[in-house]
Amino acid sequence: MTQSVLVMGGDGFCGWPTALHLSALGNEVAILDNLSRRRIDAELGIESLTPIASIGERLAVWKRVSGKTINLHPIDIAHDYDALKNVLEEVRPDAIVHFAEQRAAPYSMRSPAAKRYTVDNNINGTHNILAAIVELDLDIHLVHLGTMGVYGYDGSGIEIPEGYLDVKITGADGNLFHRSIVFPTAPGSVYHLTKSMDHLMFQFYARNDGLRITDLHQGIVWGTQTEETRLDPLLINRFDYDGDYGTVLNRFLMQAVIGHPLTVHGTGGQTRAFINIQDTVRCIAIALANPPERNERVKVFNQVAETHRVRDLAALVAGIAGATVAKVDNPRKEAAENELTVSNAAFRTLGYDPILLRDQLLSEIMEIVRKYADRYLPEAIPARSVWTRKNKPGVIKQGRDRS
């Protein structure tokens, strides 16, 4: 079943390949984006390693390659509610895929201004979407990209279920109550915090207004290309390797190619969930095909393929590329070591067959990195955003033992 889908944040790392994939599947796709990711590149003095065409070029090339039109609505949903309403009334989408949030944890901790921007942009943007759907009385399925990071990493040994947790509570009278509660969150950055707050808004608007909402708690994305972005060099997806926006595996691959030690924060004992960008776009399509009913509670899927310890990833990449590993200070405030067990049963039941980390795929990404290695800025690599005054940036020290 094809749908009319509005991809908010459709110019970004996940949004762009999602828009193309949904368009390739025959959906009528439009992109809404304020191009803030390009503005933040300018602010940080950095660019995607892969050269990103202008949004106009991207869409023209997609039209040439696929024969399909994707319209662009250059709107700031957090601060121009009337424009947002006008787009929704004009497009009248069956579904919204909502990536239109500041999505980097380190950026969100970079400065007071970045913290405040992340809260203001993400909360007002998400709330404006919800308020507009209610005001216009539209029946739109809202699919939101959350993050596994909302759950926190307390190593509790409890498998993280998909959004809801069955608990037993002893009442004051000694009776035992069984309840299904929203999984308690423990976000580890202002960015993750906003995704937890988003989820509270979803719960309210689903309960009060019967909105149909799916929240996808996604793992750390790795990779860069998808079937569609490979179709033309001008469709290429972002590859961020900097300390703020570069996700850990992509940073390791970049470091391996340019001969920089792989910088592991702390002990590297952090266990995290991962997913390939190709799987991101497939999972979104699955979520769109399986909306909740009206007045059903918010659907939550864990959009995750597998979990790994960061130091094991570093060892894997180092082994393939002959790189060294450097343990640096951890700029984050987090447990040095944690366990993480995640259920992805909902997506698997719906046919999701995860792409797992394999040497071959990693080698393919390193090929892309090699191709564009002359665009790399060495000063962009270290993680300089720190979580508290006591934390230090993840920078290799002069004369430090790099083993």
Add this chain to the structure above:
Amino acid sequence: MTQSVLVMGGDGFCGWPTALHLSALGNEVAILDNLSRRRIDAELGIESLTPIASIGERLAVWKRVSGKTINLHPIDIAHDYDALKNVLEEVRPDAIVHFAEQRAAPYSMRSPAAKRYTVDNNINGTHNILAAIVELDLDIHLVHLGTMGVYGYDGSGIEIPEGYLDVKITGADGNLFHRSIVFPTAPGSVYHLTKSMDHLMFQFYARNDGLRITDLHQGIVWGTQTEETRLDPLLINRFDYDGDYGTVLNRFLMQAVIGHPLTVHGTGGQTRAFINIQDTVRCIAIALANPPERNERVKVFNQVAETHRVRDLAALVAGIAGATVAKVDNPRKEAAENELTVSNAAFRTLGYDPILLRDQLLSEIMEIVRKYADRYLPEAIPARSVWTRKNKPGVIKQGRDRS
């Protein structure tokens, strides 16, 4: 122990008597307020039944009556971060009491603009306080007024504990885990939603930055005067009776005096928690005297004296005043009937001896209402904000059976 206390929202219904009470106790008090409550009065075309002096008059009279100076900082904390920082650096308070949020559930559901204002104002304002405390590296105890409404009213039979709930969880391996979790919220309006979201921010900033935070989940406030506001007619506190800002018991007392039937929403089977305004200011003083340690988890107190069903309150007031009761449509989306059991053990342990609803106190309030009854606007009484398109306002219908 006296402290330097900055009362944010110190011109409002709870903030004003709190500022006076803390000043009377010998604390060095300053008020920060953008006077938005007065602006909303103008927007709604309504005023407090009791005539409210200008903030300048209020502070001058307090100086004359008590000999104590309260400085005013007319700042919008949600939208002027630099001004907020300047005030914090100048005052360097030991504690902030934070009432500076849009606080009416019906107002928050009145229109898309009111929903968006409530989210933007409450979330950005609260987050700016947190970000500023961290940026300025100040050790300030933040006392925030939350609401019992964050817990929801699902009639589950579980006594609502003070913020945290002990649960048992069966892990994937069959092992039983014991956890203390933040009590799952189920806010019933956009206003209540923002207080739930605030609490997530408090949890994060306490965990990440070690901030000392107390969140007070308060019941519905009734009454108008306190020991300090009684000292001069120009110090009088607000008495709101309109459908948006008038709390239920105060509305009943107003209706009884002016001969209007007491409008009970739905069956009146809603059980709610209540507290007298005099107890509000006493509880704030207790909370200030008992701050959490640095890096302690957020302290949560239920600021509540007792619980009652709405229809029982109506019967009580009707009995005293010889008024009739009119059951009208419930403009809210909520359970028709619910049980509610709330722990207030934390405050009681610290010496809180609640003022309970008594005929005598209700009669005193009715005296105030009678005194100012010529200021009453009949068209302001009905609750016109509705929670969904399907809800109807709480208006008495022509020819309707008023029994």
